Amino acid sequence: MDQLPPGITGNVKRFLSGSQKDALQWRQIKTLKHYTNAFVVQDGKVRSLVVPFLSTAHIKEVQILLGMKKRGWGIGKYNGFGGKVDQGETPLEAAMRELEEEAGIQAPLEYAGTLIFLTDDVEWAFHIHIYRADSYTGTITESEEMKPEWFSASPDTTDLPPIPFERMWETDEAWIPLLISKKTFIGRADFVGPKDQSKPYKWWYGTVEDS
Ligand SMILES: Nc1[nH]c(=O)nc2c1ncn2[C@H]1C[C@H](O)[C@@H](COP(=O)(O)OP(=O)(O)OP(=O)(O)O)O1
Numbered sequence: 001m002d003q004l005p006p007g008i009t010g011n012v013k014r015f016l017s018g019s020q021k022d023a024l025q026w027r028q029i030k031t032l033k034h035y036t037n038a039f040v041v042q043d044g045k046v047r048s049l050v051v052p053f054l055s056t057a058h059i060k061e062v063q064i065l066l067g068m069k070k071r072g073w074g075i076g077k078y079n080g081f082g083g084k085v086d087q088g089e090t091p092l093e094a095a096m097r098e099l100e101e102e103a104g105i106q107a108p109l110e111y112a113g114t115l116i117f118l119t120d121d122v123e124w125a126f127h128i129h130i131y132r133a134d135s136y137t138g139t140i141t142e143s144e145e146m147k148p149e150w151f152s153a154s155p156d157t158t159d160l161p162p163i164p165f166e167r168m169w170e171t172d173e174a175w176i177p178l179l180i181s182k183k184t185f186i187g188r189a190d191f192v193g194p195k196d197q198s199k200p201y202k203w204w205y206g207t208v209e210d211s
Contacts, residue, residue, distance in 0.1 A: 005188045005204045007032075007116045007125065012186055012206035016174045020201045027118045027190050029125045036082035036095035038109055038131040040065040041153075041180055062153040062180060064163060065136075067102060067146030073195060078168050080130065081146060091129035103148045104141030107133035113175060113185035113208075121195045132179055153180050171203045184208040 004012065005026050042063045066078040081102040085094040095109050109131035117126040140148050152160035165173040171189045178185040187205035191198040 004206075005202075007127075007188055008186055008204065008206065010186065011209045013209055015178065015185065015205045015207050017204040018202075020199070024190075024192070024201050026188070026202060027125075029116075029118070031124045032116075032127040033124045034085035034091055034094075035126050035128045036085060036091055036098055036131065037080040037115070037128050038082055038095045038099045038107070038133070039080040039112070039179060040105070040107055040133050040136050043134065043180075061160070063150050063160065064153055064176075064180065065103070065140070065148055065150055066163070066168075067148045068167075070145055070147060072145075074169070075196075076167065078149075078151075078164050079172075081148075082128070085129070092131070095129065095131045100138075102143045102146040104143065105136040105138040107136040109133045111184070112179050112182075113187070115175070115186075116188040117191070118188075119191040119195075119198050120193060121198075130175075130179065132182075153177075170200045171205070174203070174205045178205075178207065 007029050044060045044062070067081050068078050069075050082095060082098045085091050089097070092109060096106065099109070100106060110133065111129070112132040113130045115128040115130060117128060142148060150160055151163045153163060163176060165176075171187070175185050175187055185205060185207050187203065189200050189203040192201045193199050
């Protein structure tokens with residue numbers, strides 16, 4: 001197995017890796033701070049589409065709920081719902097709290113993967129615990145931080161917009177398909193550049209194998 005980036009442990013299999021500048025090394029991880037990110041993915045949702053001159057077609061599709069960040073770092077980007085794990089909380093408790101605060105809903109979240117994110121402006125590594133749920137309760141509600149919107153992961157069959165990867169954190173396109181297909185993943189992305197223009201220069205994603 002090739003050498004794993006610092007911070008990646010476990011029985012993992014490389015899925016994708018890359019580098020904009022091979023000469024640059026992984027950043028040193030001094031401390032970790034824990035964050036969460038939660039996604040609702042409705043697989044097999046039946047929608048009715050009116051087909052001109054024919055009739056109504058019933059199609060099954062995969063829908064994913066994303067939020068457009070309205071303030072702070074990452075403003076304008078689409079992401080899952082989440083934030084810092086507070087003292088005394090487990091990551092799952094924090095993910096449930098943040099989902100409710102930012103999107104107004106409750107969901108039976110399950111662990112989906114881990115993303116380690118490092119950048120220039122911050123001396124710690126973000127350890128992001130990523131969760132997903134197949135269903136939710138409550139009413140999806142826009143908050144001060146996030147504007148929730150549904151997207152389709154099966155764009156050929158739908159009138160919902162496709163997942164807007166061009167308006168997400170750059171390497172998310174690598175792991176969102178793993179999240180959707182319920183393959184547990186772990187990854188790391190190191191960014192460089194000023195806060196609002198930072199770009200990934202080195203990344204690695206793998207799937208977590210059963211031991
Ligand atoms: N999907 C994602 N892909 C990625 O590569 N980096 C991400 C990411 N989601 C978050 N990050 C990184 C960048 C981001 O600034 C940092 C903190 O994540 P958040 O935006 O969730 O935290 P916030 O600063 O909004 O925390 P709160 O104020 O507690 O809500 O982690």
